[in-house]
Amino acid sequence: MGFDFCSFSSGSNGNCYLIKTEDAAILIDAGISGKRVWEGLQHTDTNPETLRALLITHEHSDHIGGLASVMKKGTGLKVYANKETWRAIGPAANAIAEERIHHFVTGDCFTVGDISVKTFAVSHDAAEPVGYTLRCQGRQISVVTDTGCVNAEITEEIRDANLLVLESNHDEDMLKYGKYPHFLKKRVLGDAGHLSNIAAGGVILDLLTYERKKRRVLLAHLSRENNFPEMAMQTIRNILEEHGYHTGADVYLETVPRSEIGLLYAI
Ligand SMILES: [Zn+2]
Ligand SMILES: [Zn+2]
Structure with missing residues (x-):
């Protein structure tokens, strides 16, 4: 059973990474449109129905510019962010239904399907920026940018x-x-x-x-x-x-x- 990583876009033009197993797919950041994310899913043979979580690192536009369109396309998707980041996102955050939002406290662990996620603080000029470590079956992927x-x-x-x-x-x-x-x-x-x-x-x-x-x-x-x-x-x-x-x-x-x-x- 695989634990896979793919970058759909990286840098000031938009950030979005895919991490997936056969059971669950997770996006880190939505700095590109839903259309481009779906192209990435198709390119990587990812069933969009397995897409369960969108993890946000921080509120800068290259990380959340596509938030509304990604959430609109991924109807089964929940967005994960800490409260300060969510507040700093502003209007794009207010448009998302409460039941689709999971607020974590930085340092928290939670699971998405068979993937366990650990959040941790990074040092960046944003409200409460985080990095992520994802674990599955003894393997680990960590993401630290910004x-x-x-x-x-x-x-x-x-x-x-x-x-x-x-x-x-x-x-x-x-x-x-x-x-x-x-x-x-x-x-x-x-x-x-x-x-x-x-x-x-x-x-x-x-x-x-x-x-x-x-x-x-x-x-x-x-x-x-x-x-x-x-x-x-x-x-x-x-x-x-x-x-x-x-x-x-x-x-x-x-x-x-x-x-x-x-x-x-x-x-
Ligand atoms: Zn940034
Ligand atoms: Zn950035």
Whole structure:
């Protein structure tokens, strides 16, 4: 029985990830339209009737822009968010019937079909942003994007992941010398902004130091203005090699595409 992951879209143009077993399918974020989500379901051979939960990380529009249309198309779908995030979403949240909303407290665990979900706080300039760890039959997928830093608490939540979806948002020099206005550079670089390629490399290094087991890490939420997939990959490869770790041998490292449907990974 499979525990699968697929990215439908990742980055400022919209975020949406699919995690599924034969029994239950879960979406993380709805930053794209219901139509595009359904194309993703078809592409990954996912029966829309198994779609049970939409987990929201935070209220920024690249994560909730398609909330209303996804909820309209997925009639059996329940949306999961903490109260502060739900309040911050505003009008799009008010249109959804109360019985289709599950409010959790950050740190809570709950189950969706045969998948157990753990929520944990991340560091981002939103009302109450979270990351997710999903477990099924001893396997683990963790998703951490939109966080300015990865502290010890977050590391604890993700260190056993067989598949880690990790933000690798920007190259610091491209951002610093690029055309973003000063306030935005400051925001992205801050502890409540986005994770740089170097910081993502540090996170992966920490995980390998904790336990030298082979994980798959998918670099996500790459900036169009301040990053390239090759640059993210090479920066992280360099950091790992400096410490005697090699991609392919110690960790499988890939990027997820920004706007197309990515590969389907069986975990
Ligand atoms: Zn955000
Ligand atoms: Zn985002």
